Amino acid sequence: MRIGIDRMAFATTNEYVDLVELAKERGVDPNKFTVGIGQDQQAVVPPTQDIVTLGAAAAQKLLTPDLTKNISTVIVATESGIDNSKASAIYIKQLLGLNDFTRTVEMKEACYSATAGIQFAKGLVALNPQETVLVIAADIARYGLNTPGEVTQGAGAVAMLISRNPHLLSLEDTTVAYSQDIMDFWRPLYATEALVDGKYSTNVYIDFFLQTFNRYQQLTGRGLEDFAALTFHMPFTKMGKKGLEGLLGDRKDETASHLRDELTASQLFSRKVGNLYTGSLYLSLMSLLQNSKDLTAGSRIGLFSYGSGAEGEFYTGILEEGYQKYMNDVAQELANRQQVSVAQYEKMFNSQLGMNDKDIEFDDANDHSPFILKGQKNHQRIYQIK
The missing domain is CATH 3.40.47.10 (Thiolase/Chalcone synthase)
Known part of the structure; x- marks a missing residue:
């Protein structure tokens, strides 16, 4: 029995910062970023986005009613977890409207865990060939403003369906x-x-x-x-x-x-x-x-x-x-993003919910993503489907 990746989709934020502009602002030769590190642009995360909204957005691009009914498990791989106890997969499952008879787990081992998730999913499908497993790799890479690692920040999510007789790999x-x-x-x-x-x-x-x-x-x-x-x-x-x-x-x-x-x-x-x-x-x-x-x-x-x-x-x-035919057009979606200034990027970087324990409500008027982090109330994150 062939088991593998049936389809894939990618989602990121709608904003990016140009790294030549960032290099100039930091007083660094732009070639250090574009040639030495090999990066041209970097996704910028507004406070209304996190791994849950990004992961759900990527997964939504994959799903049809027929595919959805066969999903038995959602595995989210991340090192940007939003809770030390509750799995982000539960939030994503709810936003996607998946059946309550769905297993939901979160996995961690730095940048590796999505691969473990795929291997575990392959085992689940081998045991139950009629089932499909949704594996989502979602992260927000943060090293701080004006730090050596700043140029290697970024954000996004890749969602994959693992099944028998896959169409992709x-x-x-x-x-x-x-x-x-x-x-x-x-x-x-x-x-x-x-x-x-x-x-x-x-x-x-x-x-x-x-x-x-x-x-x-x-x-x-x-x-x-x-x-x-x-x-x-x-x-x-x-x-x-x-x-x-x-x-x-x-x-x-x-x-x-x-x-x-x-x-x-x-x-x-x-x-x-x-x-x-x-x-x-x-x-x-x-x-x-x-x-x-x-x-x-x-x-x-x-x-x-x-x-x-x-x-x-x-x-x-x-x-x-x-x-x-079994992937979304990433190049087109990247071309549709909006460039922000270094000052705007810094403001959004500092506006993340992070470890804040206060009630907060974000202004989402400029975020047209399908899923939104509205804020936090009584120590609970509030999500909205736009």
Whole structure:
């Protein structure tokens, strides 16, 4: 039985800040952001949006009445949780109007947990082939204003339906997971912004990719020539390049050249959105599938997932016939966003609900998203369907 990703959708905020403008405001050479880090634009989050509204917006793009009735489980992967106890999946399930006989859970392991969610979903479908599992990777990456990590912020959600006989990507059985207790990135319970050792984290990332890919080769006997493309977790697009070059080294043959070209296709959307944490790998996959000129049905795609702390996994999937029809048009949606000034971005950054324990009501007049965070009352978040 084939099990995999039946369809995918992406949602982000309606606002972005241009990183050349941000660099100028910060007194930094713009090339440091656009070339050195590999980012051009960054999603800006108004206070009326959070992981629940973004996750619900992405999932809504996937669902039809026929698909909805088969969903047995909602898994939300995030490191931007809004409650230490209650799963964000419950809020999303309610906003989407899903049946009450639906399992809802939230998963955490830095940027990796969406991949764990997909693997768990695959197991659920194997046990109950008539069921479909909705996996949502939703995050808001925050490092603070005028900090070294500011250029690697971002926000958005990728929603995926995992089912038998998928229309988009069939998952192969061999996967390699690898974990170690490493302090390269973390966010204590009392902090709204993450702590990170950037250079160390990059080195760990490359090492985990090489460890998992080499182990995969040992288990399967497959080589680079067996892949149409490799996709990577991309907290910033240069990270994916570092991972691939760590594997290719000085190779300049046809296979290496092709993989580099496909990496470029996979970077395009992330360059305009920024860091999605759990969703970064899956936005890069959507970018590859919508921008590559060479992929065809039957192509094998490699996926490297990484979460600081640290855990990595390498696994593969086979593209299905007509896969292009089972995703929303990300490029068009990104083109429809509104650019905001650096001052507007800073104001919105500082207006997030965060760890505020006060009653608050946000002005949502300028937010035309399908789902809105209205505010908080009696320590409870209030959501609205627009």
